[in-house]
Amino acid sequence: MTATQAPPVARQGIGDRVAAVLPVLREHARRVDADATFPTAPLDALRHSGLMGLLVPTAHGGLGGGLDDLVRVAAELSGECLSTGMIWAMHCQQVAALAVHAGPELRADLLPRLAAGQVYVASVTSEKVKGGHLLSAHAPLRREGDRVHLERDAPIVTGGSNADGFLITMKDSDTAQPADVSLVYADRAQLTVRHAEGFSWDPMGMRGTHSGPLQLSGVVPESAIVGGAGGFREVALRTFVPVGHIAWASCWLGAARGALRAVLELVRSPAGRKQFDLDSDLLRARLARVRLDLDTTAALIAQVVRDTGLAPDPEAPDVQLRLNGLKVHAAERSFAVVDALVEVVGLRHGYLRDAPLPLERMFRDLRSASLNYANDRLLGANGALVLVDRGVGLAL
Template identity: 50%
Template sequence: MADRSAVRVRDALESLDSLVPLLAANAATVDREARFPAENLDALRAAGLLGLLVPEDHGGQGLGLADLVTVAQRLAGGCLSTAMILAMHCQQVDVLVRHAGPRLRAELLPRIAAGEVYLASVTTEAGTGGHLLSADASLERGGADGAATAEASIRFRRDAPVVTGAAHADGFLITMRDGPDQGEHAVSLVYADRADLDIERYGAWNPMGMRATESGAVRLAGAIRPDQVVGPPGGFRAVALDSMIPVGHLAWSACWLGAARAVFSALVRHLARDGRTDVASPLVRERVARIRLDLELVSAYLGRVREEVERVRARAAPCDAPSLQIHLNSLKIAASELTYRAVDRMVQLAGMSVGYSADSAIPLERALRDLRSAALNYSNDRLWTATGGLCLLDRKVELL
């Protein structure tokens, strides 16, 4: 079994040797045009990476969180937008693997493993903003005569101001209030196939960074079966704490680190061969060291939090301990702020022509714009206040 796992990991990593240069070659174009990198997604499908976390018995690669973190870092070195697209897809896959019912798992996971289904996440809402654990729009249950039956359709309509890749997704995981008479925190997660939805895009997509994620606004309407509710009705909070939050924070942080690491590597090589920069200067060396320290801190904290999540999952325990939630929130905050700071320092060190130009051979300008979004991708302001509340519950102060 261990040998088979090692082979799967090796094959996945070897596929990156050709994928990363492809993503890097397309990155400037898709950023400039603010369009979804469909050609990159096609390459990920062909490489089997949509099924990275799908278990082997459903046709997937059956890999784990350590492999996801590695793959996300490597891909982000080519194109951060594409890496985030895959990271968020894998986040949704993990939710399905751990919380979907038998029928939905049997139908959907093999299609994901075969590269047929790219998943988009629908969690934002005009009334709730980006608050993950609340919802406004509600599910409507019952048959044509109003009587609820086992096979009755569940209907819904949903507006979402930010959905990554909505125009290209094959399936959607959507947060909804469990019913019209339920409170905003009685949230259900539902799966809907693209074929069963009416999808309307509205608004424009012309952001400063992460332009190739094409995270525009959509209106969704459709009907699903009762077994397409993922996790218990109204019980999305448990699903989020167990899967969506930990995998999201790990994968996002890996992407941000991978993007910053790649441009730092390119900058170090540039400094080594560029005769105009005095690499013996104490100021240059101090600036390089400070950049490296930020990346080292993110890398180390990412590794330790990932190990902690893996230990908790190995015990089949919930990921709801205050200390673990603090560590996950701290990872997201630290990764988003330190990687951005590192690239900002790289721009200063590289100077106007290399660091600030959109036409530079080192894409520091794009990395700076992209990483500025990291603190906004589930707002750090919200995480700071949530973490403060958790700190008051963790009276033993269980540090990582």
């Protein structure tokens, strides 16, 4: 086989699949940001590549990938387009929850469709009454025989207009406590999906995620409850939160790495060497700090991947501290990296919207990272855990 002949999709390795989709993300990144539209062509490329089924076990037709694969793919995709990277990564977070916790009926029906790229799954956890708080829900499920009715406001749903399915947190019943949360899967065809009146999506960054508000209502079988009635806490602790934090951190790190790659290409080019003094102590110190931020974030991701694979007790304070800390650290440092790179290359290359380098877009995109599950919320939880972990259990 020559270098120009790609192997058939079914026989490609994960790296080949990623290489095939990156040019599509590159081509569309600027336009989906400018127009705040969903990246339809990049998602189609991802569906065709098999990567939508990265975490689906091979027995169900998926690629059977692990968290290491998730990290690498999320980072590569996000280096080209953070909106598309996050859309894909959040889909994988939903797939992981389904692959591990769904009952046999739902697994048999859904996993082959996920593996084939037919179903893109959006996430519904935020709710108007409670904001981002993950482990509570207010809208109740209502049961009728073996059917469950749901009616849910969803103030911010990434890719909600384009999703083929939804994983939704609901209070388990009218009389249950808000902490009694069930996770429910619904195909789009099982729901009535309505946009809020006068809906528009015009945020500062992450514009391609098209994360508008939805109203969802419909009826699903009891077997659509993932992890059992009231079982979301266990799903969240074992799978949903670890995979989510690892996936988001990898996306943000990948975007920041993409920014450094672009800057290095510029400053080392013949034209760049005329404009930038590569012997400058200030420039070198700035680049050294940027690289340190990327390396420490990558190291923390690797440790949390290890924790997730090994931890017999996902509630152990040191495991929780690193997991929450990863989300906070990656959000802060990836944004700081792009901020520092804007200083390195200056106004013409770093601040103008039509500059060839994507720093201005990445800066706006990464500003969302601390808000996408509020850092303040996680720091509050970690502060309490620091007081409990008197032995200060570091990963040494």
